[in-house]
Structure formats: C-alpha cells, structure tokens
Amino acid sequence: MQQLANDLIGTESRLGAHNYKPLDVVLSRGLGVYVWDVDGNRYLDCLSAYSAVNQGHCHPKILEAMVEQASKLTLTSRAFRNDQLALFYEELAALTGSHKILPMNSGAEAVESAIKTVRKWGYEVKGVPENRAEIIVCSDNFHGRTIAIVGFSTDPDARGGFGPFPSGFRTVRFGDAEAVEAAMNENTVAVLLEPIQGEAGVIIPPAGYLRRVRELCSARNVVMILDEIQTGLGRTGKLLAEEHEGVEADVTLIGKALSGGFYPVSAVLSNSEVLGVLKPGQHGSTFGGNPLACAVARAAMRVLVEEGMIENAAVQGDYFKEQLAGIRSNLVREVRGRGLMLAVELHPEAGGARRYCEALRARGVLAKDTHDHTIRIAPPLVITREQVDWALEQFDAVLTGLPQ
Ligand SMILES: *Cc1c(COP(=O)(O)O)cnc(C)c1O
Numbered sequence: 036m037q038q039l040a041n042d043l044i045g046t047e048s049r050l051g052a053h054n055y056k057p058l059d060v061v062l063s064r065g066l067g068v069y070v071w072d073v074d075g076n077r078y079l080d081c082l083s084a085y086s087a088v089n090q091g092h093c094h095p096k097i098l099e100a101m102v103e104q105a106s107k108l109t110l111t112s113r114a115f116r117n118d119q120l121a122l123f124y125e126e127l128a129a130l131t132g133s134h135k136i137l138p139m140n141s142g143a144e145a146v147e148s149a150i151k152t153v154r155k156w157g158y159e160v161k162g163v164p165e166n167r168a169e170i171i172v173c174s175d176n177f178h179g180r181t182i183a184i185v186g187f188s189t190d191p192d193a194r195g196g197f198g199p200f201p202s203g204f205r206t207v208r209f210g211d212a213e214a215v216e217a218a219m220n221e222n223t224v225a226v227l228l229e230p231i232q233g234e235a236g237v238i239i240p241p242a243g244y245l246r247r248v249r250e251l252c253s254a255r256n257v258v259m260i261l262d263e264i265q266t267g268l269g270r271t272g273k274l275l276a277e278e279h280e281g282v283e284a285d286v287t288l289i290g291k292a293l294s295g296g297f298y299p300v301s302a303v304l305s306n307s308e309v310l311g312v313l314k315p316g317q318h319g320s321t322f323g324g325n326p327l328a329c330a331v332a333r334a335a336m337r338v339l340v341e342e343g344m345i346e347n348a349a350v351q352g353d354y355f356k357e358q359l360a361g362i363r364s365n366l367v368r369e370v371r372g373r374g375l376m377l378a379v380e381l382h383p384e385a386g387g388a389r390r391y392c393e394a395l396r397a398r399g400v401l402a403k404d405t406h407d408h409t410i411r412i413a414p415p416l417v418i419t420r421e422q423v424d425w426a427l428e429q430f431d432a433v434l435t436g437l438p439q
Contacts, residue, residue: 039073058396065092068415068422070401079426081395081402081412086233086265086376088296089348090338091415097295100334101327109327113319119329126333130274130340131287133304135311138324142264142290143179145301148318149227149286150183152303153258154203155312157224161256164222171218171226171257173209177234178227178262210240212247219251225258225286226251230276233265236409237371237378245280252285258309260286264301265376268292269339269416272349272374279373285309295335300328344416348374351423355412358427364434366391368408377412378405379434391433398429 040061060078064071068091070080083089090097104119111117124136137152139145150170157163170187177193178184185193186200194200205223207214215226226248232238245261252259261284266276268289277284286309290301299322303310322328339345352374359379360370366385371378381388388404395402395410403411414426 037074043073058392058401060396060401067091068418076399078396078399078401079414079422081400081414081426083413083415084296085291086270086413087291087294089269089292089416090295090335090342090344091417092296094295094335094338096338097297097331097334101297101331104327104330107326110322110325112321113324117324117326117329119326119333120324123324123329123333126336127302127304130336131289131304132283133287134306135304135309137303137305137310137313137318138328139290139301139303139320140299140322140328141179142262142288142301143181143184144320144323145264145288145290145303146178146184146227146262147181148303149225149260149288151318152305152309152313153225153260153286155317156258156309157222159312160308161224163224167222168224169203169205169220169222170224171205171207171215173228173232174206175209175232175235175238176227176229177232178229209235209238210244212244212251215248216251219255219257223255223257225260227260227262229262230266230279231271231373231376233376233411234405236380236406237376237411239371239373243280245277245282249280249282249284258285260284260288262288264288264290268336269345269348270374270376270413272345272352274345276373292339293335294328294331295338297335298328298331300332300335339416342417347418348416351375351416351418351420352377354420355423355427358423359412359430362427362431362434364436366434372412375413375416375418379410379412379430381408381410383408394433395429398432400426400429 043061061073062070063073069077071077139148154168157168172187174189183201187204188194205218207218261277263275287304294300356372366381368382369380388408388410392402392404405411
C-alpha cells in the first residue's frame, strides 16, 4: 500500500506545478475531525484546509444538501435566476446582519470584488478624483493570490517576479492605528485588513486596534473592510472576529467555511451604499451565486449555528490554548490564538517548525508549519474535549522530545 502513496506523489511531482510543498501524506477520506490516508492511517486534522472545513469533514447534512441540489440544478449563470440564491441571501443576511451581499467563489475573488467596489464607491459617492483612489493595507497581510492582491503583499515569495502590479495601495504596519491615521488622505477610500492575521502566523493585534481603526474610518468617510475569510464563521469563537472588539466593518469578506469545505463559495457583505454602486454588467462571475453553491452554503451556515460549533470553538479553544501553554518545553517561545485559531511559535534554535509537523504527523496529527518557526493549529470546530486531550498528548510528546 505504501507503494500507492509513493506512486501518487511521484505523479504529482512529475505533472504538477510545484507551487506547494505538502507533507507527504496522501489523504483519501475524511469524517469530522479525522482524515485517513491511502494506507488507512487516521489523523486528527489540525489545519481544516486553512479553516475551510470548520464544520468537520464531509458533514452529513451539508453532504445531503449538496447531493440533493446537485441532482436538481447546479448552474444557471446569473443570466437567469435560480431558486436558491434568494434563500442564501436571506439566511446569510440574517446570520451576519448585512444589508447587501455579492456572491463569489474563491476568497481572492471576494477581495478583488471589494477592491473594485470601494474604488467605485470612492469616485461616485465620496467624490475622489478619477483614478486617484487609495486603499490602506497592512504589512504581512494575506488576502489571496491574484495580481492586484499579491501586488500589495509584503511577502517576497508572494509578489517576487509577478509585477508589474496595479497601484493605489499604501502599506502600514499591522496593529498600528496611528500609522493608519497618518496614511489617510482625501483620496483614501478604504482600509483593508484581517482582524487576526492567519497566514502571517496567527498574529493578534493590540487590544483596541480594530476599534480605533473603526473610529478613524468613520471620522474620515473611509470604508473599513475586514477580511474574515479565515477568521470568520466561528473560527475564533465568535461568528465574526470583529465581535471580539465590538466593531462592525462596512464591508466584510467571508469564504472558506462558508461551504464547509465542499465547494468554493465566498461573499462580500456590506451596507447598501457600498455594494449599491454596482450596476448590471459592471461585475460578475459565471459560477458566483450558483444554486449548488447556495444550497451547500445554506446547509453549512445552518449546521454551524444549530450544532453549537461557534460556542464549542470558544470553549475548546480556550482549553487547548491554556493546556498548550502549560507544556513545559524549552522549544516554545509563545502560544497564542483566539478560539480554535491557535499557533505555537518555536524558538529559532528549535530548528524550524517543519520537523515538528513531520513528527506530529507520525503521531497522527496533521498541523501546518508557517513562516519557519510557527506551528499553526486549527482543528474543525466540532472537536471534543477528549480529542483535544489526545492531541495535547501528541504535542506534549513532540515538544518535549519524547521518543516516538
Ligand atoms: C485563504 C484566504 C484568502 C484567499 O482565499 P482563496 O479562497 O484561497 O482565494 C483571503 N484572505 C484570507 C484572510 C485568507 O485566509
């Protein structure tokens, strides 16, 4: 059986672009917090496809909705209407308190859509002179992989070699509200940021930061855009991470777990003034708002709420973090996170996070190294206390160097 995994890895390596360096585990099945490889080994998934499977792998109710809809109608394009879109809008608006919704597919598309929309809002509503709109973004951001988005990334791997890039972005240090204020001028249309930076290594800004940015945006007639594609939909123990600071963004971006990992579904949420600038023909997507996506997302939202996953993320996350912080290991520099969005940052002398992720894998835990020294931990939100305890035993063993 080992042979099958090796063959598949060999074929991938021969035919695929090498834009990822995955752990060499070939998965063929998933259920809840667990995934199984082609050799039948079981793993506890502590990545959740970057928080796209918050509801757990192959959630039966989402699966049922998907199969049912797939056998009825999958795609109409927006040239015609379908009977799922209105219900998706209604349920998403009720869940998030939004007034207008733009359905897209990937997270990057939601970000691109927001950028286009706030620029147009800037010209038509705020009165910014044509082609002068500026958007303030943060250092170490991650918003996706399109040209406009990587153009304002500060990660050399993400942007290097891909220019030229669109202009109109100003970068300030993440977590520094004064820098946001200093970067604002009469042409500023929006501030775009992640409430907690996920890809940067689960970086939580200082308390009060989002509130201060909110005040600045309100005072200067600037749209506050929160990219909650990773932090949203329960990951941090609240529906949206903005709730931890009691703020409300003007534009909120969600994706990933909006479909529970079944299908790419994203959305731009806003008030009527901002999304209201889009008129027929000015923006679109063949697959955006398709009935299959809508039916899957409706089920994914429903189980998130009905099955108490958001509350569970808060409870298990607090416990997981506290217990991780209690592991006595001289490898660990810091344990941080909110809800089930956690990270263990190792000292540079530990020799890099990758080898600890390999060691965890050998013990049945799949976690992801990020930026050399950080292990990211983000299990599905359905994880139980017993499963957290079992995962903790494996982290303890790996971080205290017990023989495997
Ligand atoms: C994953 C992610 C994106 C991009 O989503 P894709 O679906 O991969 O395009 C954007 N922003 C944040 C914060 C993300 O975590």
